[in-house]
Structures are given as C-alpha cells and as structure tokens.
C-alpha cells in the first residue's frame with residue numbers, strides 16, 4: 001500500500017510511519033515540522049508543508065496514487081483551544097476539509113482520522129463506549145467532533161470511507177528507543193513526571209487531590225503508542241480490503257484506569273532503578289479535567305480484531321523512560 005501520513009513527524013504520526021514501513025508499506029509524510037521534528041521523520045519520504053496549501057496537496061495527489069490517508073496533524077491543547085478557538089477550527093476543521101476535498105477530487109477513498117475522548121465531554125458513565133453522547137466542552141473536542149460529522153456526510157455524498165479513532169491518553173515510546181514524545185510545550189502527565197525525574201524539570205505538580213476517586217486524583221486510560229498505531233493499521237486494512245465501508249468510529253484505550261498518584265508511583269519505581277527520584281508538588285484542579293476517563297474499546301477489539309499488547313502501565317513507563325534517558329549522561 002502507498003499511504004499519505006499527514007503529521008507524520010509528530011509524536012503519534014512518526015510511530016505510525018515506522019509501523020507502516022516495518023509492515024512493508026510505502027509512506028509519504030506531509031508535515032510542516034511546527035510540532036513535528038525532522039529527527040522524528042526518519043521513515044518514509046518527507047514533504048514539508050501543511051493542509052492549508054491546497055496547491056501542494058493537488059501536486060501530491062497528482063504525483064502519487066495513494067491507497068489511503070492517515071491524518072494526525074492537529075492542534076490538541078484543551079486550554080489553548082479555549083483561548084484561541086479560531087486556531088482550532090481553522091487548523092482542525094478547515095484544513096481537514098482541504099484534505100478531504102482533494103481526496104474526493106482524486107478518488108482516494110480510505111481515510112483514518114485521529115479523534116479524541118474529548119469529543120465526549122463530561123462522561124455520563126464509564127467506561128465510555130461508542131454509544132456515549134458526544135457533547136464536547138471545549139473547542140478542541142468540538143473541532144474533532146465536527147470532522148467526525150463531516151466524515152459521515154462525505155461517506156453519504158461522495159462514498160469516502162473513514163475510521164475515526166478516539167484516543168484516550170496516548171503515551172509510551174517506540175520499544176526500540178528510536179522515537180518518543182517531544183512536545184513543546186509538554187503538557188502530558190507521563191513525560192512531565194519523567195522530566196522531573198531526569199532533572200529537565202524541577203518538579204511535577206498534581207492537579208487536584210479532591211476528586212471523587214480512591215486517592216482523590218484523576219483517573220485516565222493510558223494507551224501505548226504502539227497499540228494506538230496497530231489499531232490504525234488494522235483500520236486502514238479493513239477499509240482497503242473492503243471488509244468495512246462507511247464512516248466508522250472506535251474508542252481506543254486499555255479499559256483500565258490509573259490515577260495520577262498511581263502513575264507517579266509507577267514512575268518512581270521505574271526511575272529508582274537508575275537511582276533517580278522526583279519532587280511532587282500539590283496544585284489545584286486544572287479547568288476542564290473530568291475525574292475519570294476510561295474507554296470501553298470492545299468494539300475495536302471485536303470489529304478490527306485489535307489486540308493491545310501493553311496494558312501494563314509499568315512497561316509503558318519503561319519505554320517512555322528509555323526515551324527520556326537520552327537527556328541524561330548515563
């Protein structure tokens with residue numbers, strides 16, 4: 001297969017490109033390297049640019065006959081989306097429309113879209129399955145839900161087949177240590193704790209201990225990047241093989257929640273093996289954080305035959321720590 005991976009130099013996209021190449025597929029990466037890194041684009045052919053550039057998209061689709069497109073490029077900071085919704089609707093919705101319209105014009109029918117648990121908003125029940133109401137509470141979640149709805153209409157009108165994969169908490173790193181998480185700024189819990197352990201950051205702050213959970217800290221469903229990527233590959237295959245058609249959507253998580261406190265304790269245990277420790281500070285709640293977010297991913301397991309390999313948080317943290325350790329002089 002020849003696959004276009006948009007945002008293929010970012011955290012999730014770069015792992016996806018490696019997995020596609022290792023599975024014997026050819027990949028063209030489109031990335032403007034604003035959040036992606038040249039160093040992360042070590043597989044596939046890199047084209048620098050973004051989805052706002054429709055002339056570039058036309059050129060790419062004229063040059064290559066893609067079997068499918070995977071779209072990872074998005075702005076994804078909840079807080080920023082409240083301050084600057086225009087950026088989110090333009091980047092995540094308008095630019096995605098540019099891509100979809102080029103696909104339709106060139107008859108490319110298979111599309112895999114990075115969606116998010118944020119499309120559900122405040123959970124009415126957990127674990128969250130696909131039947132859960134989607135009522136996003138921030139522009140980031142709303143922008144992703146808009147694309148989910150657009151994809152349904154594009155299937156009905158233009159026969160575009162798509163799979164939306166709603167990530168819970170993506171984490172971990174390439175088990176071979178070649179790729180990992182490098183957001184700037186970093187906002188995600190596991191890399192922040194690891195940076196506190198490696199000395200790149202002074203401390204980690206717990207955002208609230210007064211949630212209605214066992215230890216008072218928020219619970220999340222941490223899903224290894226490799227498992228996320230394997231679901232994408234299965235999703236693409238189910239479309240290209242003609243097994244499934246339509247505008248599909250699946251929730252992706254392990255179905256097991258860990259509290260912030262449990263994550264900190266797991267990291268402490270892993271980094272202690274290298275003689276490292278960290279300073280934990282107490283903070284107040286972060287606006288917009290639900291107490292518990294856990295996925296019911298039964299549909300993905302049954303429909304795509306998806307079998308995540310890394311349900312154990314310690315292994316996830318070990319892979320992320322191996323990546324973080326390149327900043328230490330070990």
Ligand SMILES: O=c1ccn([C@@H]2O[C@H](COP(=O)(O)OP(=O)(O)O[C@H]3O[C@H](CO)[C@H](O)[C@H](O)[C@H]3O)[C@@H](O)[C@H]2O)c(=O)[nH]1
Nearest residue numbers: 076116118169187188189192205206207218220260286289
């Ligand atoms: O310094 C920190 C950072 C995070 N947390 C806590 O750790 C948990 C996880 O926070 P992350 O920021 O790592 O992840 P989120 O659950 O907020 O974010 C996830 O869900 C979001 C939508 O809800 C977006 O999709 C985002 O990209 C995805 O990682 C939350 O309870 C948060 O309050 C802290 O206590 N301290």
